[in-house]
Structure formats: structure tokens, C-alpha cells
Amino acid sequence: MGRHAAVVGGGIGGLAAAIGLRAAGWEVTVLERSAALPETGTGLGIWPGALRALDALGVGAEVRRRGRRQADGLIRRPDGSRIAAIDVGRLERRHGEPVHLITRPALLEVLAGALPGPVLRFGAPVDDPGSLAEAYDLVVGADGIGSVVRTVLHGDRCPLRYAGAVAWRGVADIEVPVGGETWGRGRKFGVTPEGPGRTNWYAAVALPEGHPPPADDREELRRLFGDWHQPIPRLLGALAADGVLRHEIRDLTPLPSYVSGRVALLGDAAHAMTPDLGQGACQALIDAVALADCLHDTDDVPAALRAYDRRRRRPTQRIAAAARWTGRLAHARRLLPARDALLRLALAAGPPA
């Protein structure tokens, strides 16, 4: 049989899968609905396991070069007192290196740069993934949280679930001395230094589903967080009018399978998770390497995809459940001393690598 794969979605998981599949001897076409790679975007934390996946794809050194090592941080209360420390050194001792921070556009640029031009087709939205399965030997659904490929496998049986909170995020032209999060009653605020004079920030607030958006996001953020410790008020004062994104946080009901016949899902299409552990992109990269590995040296695509499903479904669903649990903890409204103690315990147990 032939070895021509269609990858739906040229995001982090799709581009990584294309690199891996090409190295495993597949001809690959990536169909991406956007007209070009994004030029703006916030930072992503890439954990050691995902850095190893990038190494397997041959681009790990470039990601480390373009990114920066995450420094130690703090989890604090709104008055600035400390709940727990984020000890990067411990992660480094355990896994050989720390988390590296890189912006989404930079990571996509590195991945796209490892593919020959004709592989990646921009302006190519896929509306009917079922027809791709007839034209290609393998279809990879890497089309993110709203995946159309997932509907071919599961219809609407496994819907997205509201996670109980609304998030705002952006990048501010301001420098903060230390990164970390601040957890209050039913809300949290996070900052990650991105480079000289730039800081990624995000905020999440427990709200009922469908809560009407505020007339002015910046005003709302100042109302919610303006009396928290510095540098939060200073950062909120520096927000550009068009620099605030707002969305309801959702994750995916666990799927009974990531594969069917010659169709496979990876990344957010397979296991969209809440952003609370910063693991979604990392797991998409690890999925991509596992998928290519299973499809190396075999003509039995359905059997290879079943092996991929066995390898990746359980660990990714465990991390997604942990992310949802962490979000609940962060947005708790009651028993805050017990919540803080639980957080310290969870940090002591260590995050997924």
C-alpha cells in the first residue's frame, strides 16, 4: 500500500507529526486553514519530556536556543504572602533540564522550518474529513480543540465541557522580577517573564457558563485584581486596549479511542485539557513522536494506530484530569487554607515531566 498521509491542522501537533512521519518514510501533506503562520502569540512552557520529543524530531537544540530557561517562581496570595515556591532546580535535578519558555509563533516557525515548502498548505480548511480517508493512506486529526476529524470518529458523543472558569490572557510591555501565580478566592492571576521588557500574563475567574462578557475587559480585570500585590496592578496599568483575549475554559470529555481504521487524533483534538498544568502543547509533541514511531516500518496502519492509542491515551487522559483538578483547586472559593496545603503537597509530589 501507499504511504501518503494527510495531516489536518498545521499547529504544534500537526507540524510535529509531519516531521516525524516524513522521517518514518511517509509522504505528508499538511492542510492548514489559516493563511500563514501566526505572527503574535503568548509563551508556552515546554517541559523536559516534550524537549526530548523535539530532540527526536531534530529541532530540540533550535527550540532551546530560541527559548529561555524558566526561572524559579512563587505561588502567592493576593496580599503577596507566599503559598509555595516553584523550584525549577528540582525539576532539573530529576529530569536533566528545566522547562523552556518559547513563544507560540517561534515554536511554529522552528517546526515549519523543518519541513520542505510544499508539505504545508495554508488556506486549506478541511470541511469533509471523511473524504480524506478515501484519498490518503492515513489521516491525522491535529485540528485542535474544535476538531472536525474527531466528529468523524465520535460524532457528538464526547462533547467539550465547561471547566467552570473564564480566562483572560495577553502579553504586556513591562518587566516583572519573578514569575508565578497568585491564587485568591475563586480567581487567579499568573505572570511569566518572556524577555527583556515583556511579560506573559493570564487570569482566570470562576464564573457560571455563558456569563455575559464585560463591556471592557481591562476595566473588569482592574476591578477583579487591581488591589492584589505588585506587579499585578502595575501590569494591568500597562495593558494595551487590543492586547486582551478572553475565553471560557473547556476541556474534552475523555474519548474511548484516539483512532479508528486509518484515522488518528492527536494533541487538543484528542485530549484538549484546561491550561492549568501548561501541558497541552507538550503532550501534542509527545503524541506526534509516538505516532510516527508506531508507523515506522509497517504497512499495517490500523494495527500501528491501535498501538499509538494504547501508548498515548491513558497518560494524556491522566494529565488532562490532573489539569482539571488543579483548575478547580485554583478557583476554589472556600477552605482556602486547606486548598493551599493541598497545592503544597501536589507541588512536592512533582509535575509530569
Ligand SMILES: Cc1cc2nc3c(=O)[nH]c(=O)nc-3n(C[C@H](O)[C@H](O)[C@H](O)COP(=O)(O)OP(=O)(O)OC[C@H]3O[C@@H](n4cnc5c(N)ncnc54)[C@H](O)[C@@H]3O)c2cc1C
Ligand atoms: C492560555 C493558555 C496557555 C497555555 N500554555 C501552555 C503551556 O505553557 N505549555 C503547553 O504545553 N501548552 C499550553 N497551552 C496549550 C496549548 O496551547 C495547546 O494544547 C496546543 O496548542 C495544542 O496543539 P494542537 O496542535 O493540538 O492544536 P492547535 O495549536 O490548536 O492547532 C490546531 C491547528 O489546526 C488548524 N485547524 C483547525 N481546524 C481546521 C480545519 N478544519 N482545517 C484545517 N486546519 C484546521 C488551526 O488553524 C490550528 O493551526 C496553553 C493554552 C492556553 C489556552
